[in-house]
Amino acid sequence: MQDIKAVFWDFGGVITTSPFDSFNIYEKENNLAKDFIRQVNATNPDNNAWAKLERNEIDILKFNDLFLAESSKLGYPIPGIEVISLLQGQLRPEMIGALKKIKGQLIQACLTNNISSPNEELSDENVSIAGKNDEVMSLFDFVIASSEQNVRKPDPDFYQLALEEANVRPNEVVFLDDLGINLKPARALGMHTIKVTDASNALRELNDLLPIDIS
Numbered sequence: 001m002q003d004i005k006a007v008f009w010d011f012g013g014v015i016t017t018s019p020f021d022s023f024n025i026y027e028k029e030n031n032l033a034k035d036f037i038r039q040v041n042a043t044n045p046d047n048n049a050w051a052k053l054e055r056n057e058i059d060i061l062k063f064n065d066l067f068l069a070e071s072s073k074l075g076y077p078i079p080g081i082e083v084i085s086l087l088q089g090q091l092r093p094e095m096i097g098a099l100k101k102i103k104g105q106l107i108q109a110c111l112t113n114n115i116s117s118p119n120e121e122l123s124d125e126n127v128s129i130a131g132k133n134d135e136v137m138s139l140f141d142f143v144i145a146s147s148e149q150n151v152r153k154p155d156p157d158f159y160q161l162a163l164e165e166a167n168v169r170p171n172e173v174v175f176l177d178d179l180g181i182n183l184k185p186a187r188a189l190g191m192h193t194i195k196v197t198d199a200s201n202a203l204r205e206l207n208d209l210l211p212i213d214i215s
Contacts, residue, residue: 004192004210005172006107008162010153011114013178014196015096015136016089026086032076037083040071045181049080054113056147060084084115091136092199098206099139101214107166110140111158111175113182116147142166153182159189174209176202 012019023037033039041050049066052058058066060081067080102108137143144162146152151161163170170190177183183193192209196202207215 003172004106004174006109006166006168006174007102007206007210008109008111008166008173008175008186008191009095009099009140010175010177010179010182010196011110011112012087012089014092014176014202015099015110016091018178019087019089022086022088023083026082030076036074036076037071037078037086040067040074040078043070043074051152053115054146054152055150056116057150060115091133094199094203096136096139098203098214099136102210102212103139105212106210107168108140109162109166110137110143110145111153111162111177112143113146113152153177153179154185156185156189159186159191163189174206176206 009015020035020038024034026032027034027036041048045051049058049063049070052066053060053063063084064080067083068077071078099108142165144158144165146158149158149161151158153159159170159175163173166173170186171192173186174192174194175183175186176194176196177186178196180195183195187193194202194205194209203214207213
């Protein structure tokens with residue numbers, strides 16, 4: 001049995017369903033190539049509009065204009081606000097159940113690339129922000145949020161902040177994320193990692209690593 005003391009969770013795409021599903025629906029409805037929005041986000045990923053927004057370097061209105069320019073260069077203009085409106089995911093009950101079983105037994109943290117509170121021009125229900133789910137967020141011992149720390153996954157400094165807050169070594173942590181690009185630096189640091197594509201499979205992998213039973 002691994003000597004695991006902490007579980008670090010991504011939020012969107014792990015605790016909730018993936019926003020990529022909403023992206024694909026939007027693309028289909030607008031006759032765009034599948035994963036076009038992800039292509040925009042993957043172009044210049046460290047300094048594009050999305051990266052700047054998650055580091056809280058720009059506001060929503062600036063993001064709207066920058067994303068529009070970036071998507072236009074790739075062949076189809078999409079206002080950034082339309083992408084923000086697609087972010088809301090549905091909570092996964094099986095993940096909430098696991099959070100509740102782990103709460104109080106191991107250190108539990110949320111590591112999220114997120115955006116700060118939206119501009120008043122946007123209605124709250126159009127923006128998925130981890131902190132708005134108060135009941136769920138209370139299950140975590142702490143949250144490391146990109147918009148508050150001005151650093152985002154996959155920057156190794158982001159994970160170091162979580163390790164320092166939890167006061168654990170990397171090999172004492174399991175980290176769950178739905179993106180391989182975010183798991184790679186965590187694994188390089190020495191964390192156990194689980195890529196979440198299916199919630200049930202991910203939880204089985206997690207259960208095998210933990211010193212407690214969450215099945």
